Amino acid sequence: MAKLFYRYAAMNSGKSTQLLQIANNYETLNKRVLLYTARIDDRYGVGMITSRLNIRREAQTFDDTLDFYAQQFENIDCILIDEAQFLTPAQVRQLHRLVHLRHIPVICFGLRSDFLGEPFPGAAWLLSLAEDIEEIKTICVCGRKATMHLRVDGRGERLKDGPQVEIGDDARYRAVCAKCFYAGEDKPE
Structure with a gap:
């Protein structure tokens, strides 16, 4: 039985x-997969899924105009999507529909929230519609589980405003635990 999967984590x-x-x-099992990544993520080249272990592979790209359900996915055994937080709510619904009406499993990987602690719309919809949700764990510099992100400037100072999406080098973002995310705030908002 095909499912919509969401694997989320901090950076x-x-x-x-x-x-x-x-x-x-x-x-390896002679199955055909189709890989997608967000067109906006050009850190390693447009249409490249690259791990920090320096494993890379070309992929199809998506932006907010792609209609997944309108695509012809003949003889595809699985669709894998990187940077899934950049999906639109409509695209998540299209993928959910694709899974259940065309019986193709879709496995999405992405962030849950941005540097302000606010959910990405694609992630919120994946958390709502995916039948199988799993958190991939990583740690904060303090040793706790990292669940959030900070954006920093060139001096390493935390930024608390700006656009939700700013693609840049990894040094501009830090995966942190909630305690470190809120550290230094005098009062809750």
């Missing part, structure tokens, strides 16, 4: 590595 947790391993596992 630097191995999401892309796991996605690439799953693709390899399917292909």
Whole structure:
């Protein structure tokens, strides 16, 4: 039975590595997989899924105009999506429909929230519709489980405003636990 899966985590947790391993596992069994990544993520080149272990692979790209349900997925055994937080709510619904009407499993990997602690719309919808949800764990510099992100400037100072999406090098973001995320705040908002 096909399902919509969502594997979420903070940055630097191995999401892309796991996605690439799953693709390899399917292909070892002579199964056909289709990989997607967000067109906006051009850190390693447009249409490249790259893990921090330096494993990389070309993928199809999506932006907010792609209608997944309108695509012809003939002889595809699984669809794997990296950077799934950038999916639109409509695209998550399209993928959910694709799973249940065309019986193709879809496994999405992405973040849950942004540097302000606010959910990405795609992640919120995946958490709502996915039949199988799993947190991939990583740790904060303090040793606790990292569940949030900070964006920092060139001096390492925390930024508390700006656009929700800003693609840049990994040094601009830090995966942190909730305690470190709120550290230094005098009063709750």
